Amino acid sequence: MVARGLSETAIAIASSILVRPDITPMIDVQHITKRYGHHTAIDRVTFSVAKGEVLAFLGPNGAGKTTTMRILTCFMPATEGTARVAGFDCAAQPMEVKRRIGYLPETPPVYQELTVTEYLTFVGRLRGMTGPNLTSAMDQSIGRLELGSVRHRLIGNLSRGYRQRVGLAQALLHDPPVLILDEPTVGLDPKQIIEIRELIKSLAGSHSVILSTHILPEATAVCQRVVIISGGRIVAEDTPEQLSARLRQSEKISVTLKSPPPDCETKLRAIPGILNVFQGPSNGTFIIECALGRDLRDDIARYIVANQWGLLELRTISMTLEDVFLRLTRHEEGLPQPVEAAS
Amino acid sequence: MTPVQAVIAKELRGYFVSPIVYVVGAVFLLIFGLLSYLYVVFAGAQAIQLMQMQGGMAQINLNDLVFRNLFASMRFVLLIILPILTMRLFAEERKLRTFEFLMTSPIGINEIVAGKFVSAFLIYLGLLGITGLVPSVLMLFSDFDWGPVLTGYLAMALLGALFLAVGLFASALTENQIVAAFVGFGILLTVWLVAGLGALFGDTAMGHMVSYISFMEHYDRLVNGLIDTSDLVYFASGLALMLFLTHQVVDSARWK
Numbered sequence: 001m002v003a004r005g006l007s008e009t010a011i012a013i014a015s016s017i018l019v020r021p022d023i024t025p026m027i028d029v030q031h032i033t034k035r036y037g038h039h040t041a042i043d044r045v046t047f048s049v050a051k052g053e054v055l056a057f058l059g060p061n062g063a064g065k066t067t068t069m070r071i072l073t074c075f076m077p078a079t080e081g082t083a084r085v086a087g088f089d090c091a092a093q094p095m096e097v098k099r100r101i102g103y104l105p106e107t108p109p110v111y112q113e114l115t116v117t118e119y120l121t122f123v124g125r126l127r128g129m130t131g132p133n134l135t136s137a138m139d140q141s142i143g144r145l146e147l148g149s150v151r152h153r154l155i156g157n158l159s160r161g162y163r164q165r166v167g168l169a170q171a172l173l174h175d176p177p178v179l180i181l182d183e184p185t186v187g188l189d190p191k192q193i194i195e196i197r198e199l200i201k202s203l204a205g206s207h208s209v210i211l212s213t214h215i216l217p218e219a220t221a222v223c224q225r226v227v228i229i230s231g232g233r234i235v236a237e238d239t240p241e242q243l244s245a246r247l248r249q250s251e252k253i254s255v256t257l258k259s260p261p262p263d264c265e266t267k268l269r270a271i272p273g274i275l276n277v278f279q280g281p282s283n284g285t286f287i288i289e290c291a292l293g294r295d296l297r298d299d300i301a302r303y304i305v306a307n308q309w310g311l312l313e314l315r316t317i318s319m320t321l322e323d324v325f326l327r328l329t330r331h332e333e334g335l336p337q338p339v340e341a342a343s
Numbered sequence: 344m345t346p347v348q349a350v351i352a353k354e355l356r357g358y359f360v361s362p363i364v365y366v367v368g369a370v371f372l373l374i375f376g377l378l379s380y381l382y383v384v385f386a387g388a389q390a391i392q393l394m395q396m397q398g399g400m401a402q403i404n405l406n407d408l409v410f411r412n413l414f415a416s417m418r419f420v421l422l423i424i425l426p427i428l429t430m431r432l433f434a435e436e437r438k439l440r441t442f443e444f445l446m447t448s449p450i451g452i453n454e455i456v457a458g459k460f461v462s463a464f465l466i467y468l469g470l471l472g473i474t475g476l477v478p479s480v481l482m483l484f485s486d487f488d489w490g491p492v493l494t495g496y497l498a499m500a501l502l503g504a505l506f507l508a509v510g511l512f513a514s515a516l517t518e519n520q521i522v523a524a525f526v527g528f529g530i531l532l533t534v535w536l537v538a539g540l541g542a543l544f545g546d547t548a549m550g551h552m553v554s555y556i557s558f559m560e561h562y563d564r565l566v567n568g569l570i571d572t573s574d575l576v577y578f579a580s581g582l583a584l585m586l587f588l589t590h591q592v593v594d595s596a597r598w599k
Contacts, residue, residue: 073447076597098449109444111353113360118353125349126448170444 024087026051026178026208027072032081034067041067042232044081049225051177052205056219056240057212059229065212066106068229069180072210073103085178099127102176104184108167112156116147116166119155120173127174141169144199160187168196179203181211185218197222252317253288253297258310260284267307271299287317346450350458351465354432358466367428371470374420375413379477382409405487406568410478414495414566418559421499421506422535426527428466429510430520432459433593437518446597456511456589463507471499491568498565501578502558506531508585515592534558 025048034041042064049055057065071078072085074094082089088096111119120141124134142151145165150158155166164187171179184200185193200222203209213219219226220240228236228243236243257264265277268288273296276289290296297314304311344352358364386408393403436442445455478492506527513527514520534557541554554560558581561574 070443075443075447095449095451098447101447103444103447105440105443105447107440109439109441111357111441112439113357114353118356122349122353123448125344126346126445126450128346128449130344 025049026053026086027210028082028084029068029072030082030084032068032071032078032083034064034071034076035079040232042071042229045229045232045234046081047227047234047237049208049210051208053225054200054204054209054211054223056223056226057210057229058214058216058219058226059212060214063229064232065229066182067232069103069105069182069210069212072097073101073180074098099174100177102171102174102179104167104171104179104181106182106186108163109170110155110163110166112154115154116142116151116158116169119166120169123170123173129174137173137175140175141173144172145169146195161189161192164188165192165196168199177207179207179209179211181209183213184211185213185215193218251290251294251296253290253300254280254285254313254315254317255288255300255304255311256280256282256285256313257304258284258312260286260309261307264309268300268303271296271303273299284312346448347454347458347461350450350455351462354459354462355465357431358462361431363427363431364466367424368466368470371420371424372473375417375474375477378413378416379409382412383481405481405485406491409481410487410492410495411566413477414498415563417499418502418535418562421503422531423528425467425503425506426510426513426524426531429463429507429514429527430524431514432463432511433515433589434518434520434523437596438520442596452590452593456586456593460508460511460586460589463511464504467503467507468500471496471503488568491566494568494570495566497570498562501565501575502562505558505578505581505585508582508589512585512589512592515589515596 027047027049029045029047031044031046032042033044045064045068047055057068059065067076070076071083072090074090074097077091082091084090085097086100088100090097111122114122117138120138121134124130124137129137142148145168147162147165147169150162155163158166164184168181168184171181181200185196188196197218200209200211204222204224211218211223224239226236226238226240226243227234261267265279265286268274268277268286273290273294274288275291278287279285280287288296288300295316297316301311301314304314386403386405389408390403433442436445446452475496478487478489481487509530510523510527513530514523516526517523536557538554538557538559541550541552541557544550544553555577558577561577564571564574
C-alpha cells in the first residue's frame with residue numbers, strides 16, 4: 001500500500017513537472033463512445049479545446065452534440081474513453097469538473113416560480129458563493145446579459161429570449177474557465193443574437209468555450225474552430241474558412257437580368273474564364289461558374305451593361321459553411337478522413 | 344448558506360408560489376378540524392348518556408374517545424395528501440429540464456435529495472403545528488393526559504416523514520406529477536394492506552414478520568402512548584431506505 005502510494009505521488013510530481021499547464025488543453029476528449037443498448041449515440045469522438053479557444057459543434061439533430069456535452073458536464077458517463085476538463089477526469093472527479101464548468105443546456109434551466117435575482121442567488125449558492133462575492137457576480141452577470149430591467153420579475157412571466165439570457169447568466173455567474181453552451185442563441189431576436197455572439201467572442205481568450213449550433217453563420221462568426229459531427233462521429237474539424245475552401249471546387253456568381261435575351265446563356269459562356277452557365281432559381285437569374293481563383297464579376301458586369309440586358313443584381317455565391325455542412329453530413333462516402341484533434 | 348440550505352429555501356419558495364401547499368394545507372386542516380369536532384361531539388354525547396345512566400358527573404376519557412380515534416383516522420388522510428405534497432419535487436425538475444442543471448451543479452445527489460425532503464417535511468411540520476390548536480383549545484375545557492397526545496404527534500411526524508420519503512421516491516421515478524402522486528399513493532396503500540396480510544397468518548412468526556413491514560402496528564403503538572425502540576427503528580430505517588432508493592433512482596435517471 002505504502003509503496004503504491006509513494007509511486008503514485010512520484011508519478012504525480014513527475015507529471016506536474018513534465019506537463020506544462022499552458023499546453024494542456026482545457027477540454028480533452030479521447031475516443032469517447034456512448035451506447036444506449038445497441039444504439040451508439042457517439043462513436044470514438046476525439047477532440048480538444050485549448051485555453052481561450054471557442055469551438056463550434058455542428059451537426060444535424062441527433063448527431064450526438066448534446067450527448068457529448070452531457071458527458072463533458074458529468075451529467076452522464078461515457079461508455080468508453082476519457083473526457084477531461086481542466087485536467088480533471090469527468091468520470092473520476094466530477095465535482096472538480098462541475099465547479100469549473102458553466103453549462104447552458106438546450107432548454108434554459110430556469111425555475112418559473114423564482115424571480116431572476118432569486119434564481120441567480122440560488123445558482124450562486126449551489127456553487128458555494130455567498131455574501132458580497134455573490135452580489136457582485138450577480139450584478140456582473142445581470143449587466144452582461146442586460147437583464148437589469150427584469151431582475152425582479154418572475155422568470156415564468158418572461159419571454160423565451162429573456163429566459164435564454166437568464167440561462168446564460170446562470171452559466172456565466174461563477175466566471176468559469178470552461179463554458180459549454182448548447183445552442184445559446186435559440187429563441188433570441190436578431191439584435192440579441194448579435195449581442196450574445198459578441199459576448200461569446202469577448203469570452204474568447206480568457207475562457208474555453210464549446211457551443212453547439214445548427215445556425216452555421218454563427219459558427220463562422222464566433223468560432224475559431226469547427227467540429228462537424230454526424231451520426232455520432234466527427235466528420236471534419238478545421239477553421240471555418242479552411243473547411244469551406246477545402247470543399248470548394250469553383251467560384252459561383254449569380255446575376256439577375258431585367259431583360260435577358262433568349263440565347264443569354266450561350267453568350268455569357270463566351271466570356272473567357274467562364275466554365276458554365278445555367279438557369280437560376282427564378283426567372284432572369286443565372287448562375288455562372290468560373291474557374292477557382294478568378295474574379296470575373298467586373299468582366300461580366302461590363303458585358304451585360306454593354307449589351308443592355310438590364311443588370312439588376314450581381315453577387316458571388318461563396319461556398320458557405322452551410323453547403324460544407326450539408327455536403328459532409330449528407331453523403332459520407334468519398335469524404336476526407338476525419339481529422340484527428342490537434343494535440 | 345450551504346448548498347443544501349439553498350435547495351431547501353428554493354423548494355420552500357416553490358411551495359408557496361404554487362397553489363399546492365395552500366390546497367393541501369387547507370384540505371388537511373379542514374379534515375383534521377372536522378374529525379376533531381366529530382369525535383368531540385361523539386364524546387359529548389357519550390358523556391350525556393353516561394350522566395343519564397349513572398347520574399352526576401361522568402368521567403370521560405378524551406384520550407381514548409377523541410385523540411386516539413383522531414390520530415387513527417389521520418393515517419388515511421396522510422396517505423392521500425402527502426404524495427400530493429411531494430409529487431412535484433423531482434417530476435417537475437425533469438419535466439422543465441432543470442434536472443440536468445441540478446445534476447451538473449457542484450452539489451451531490453444526497454444533498455439534493457436531503458434538501459427536497461427537508462423542505463417538504465418542514466411544510467408538513469408547519470401544518471402539524473397548526474393542528475396543535477385542537478388539543479390546546481380542548482385543554483381549556485377538559486382534562487386529559489398530554490403524554491399520549493404528544494406521542495400521537497410524534498407518530499404523525501414519523502409516519503409523515505416516511506410517507507413524504509415514499510412520495511419523493513415516486514416523484515423521482517417519473518416526469519409526470521400525476522403519475523408520481525398515484526405511484527406514491529399506490530405504494531403506501533400496498534404497504535398498508537400488508538398489515539392485513541400479516542393478520543392472515545395469525546399469531547405466528549411469519550405473521551409477525553409480515554405485519555412488521557407495515558407501518559400500522561408501529562403507528563398504533565405510538566398513538567397509544569407507547570414509545571418502543573423497535574417502532575422508532577422501523578420509522579428511521581424505512582425513511583433511510585426510501586431516501587437511499589430515491590438517491591439511486593435520481594442517479595440512474597441521468598443515464599437515460
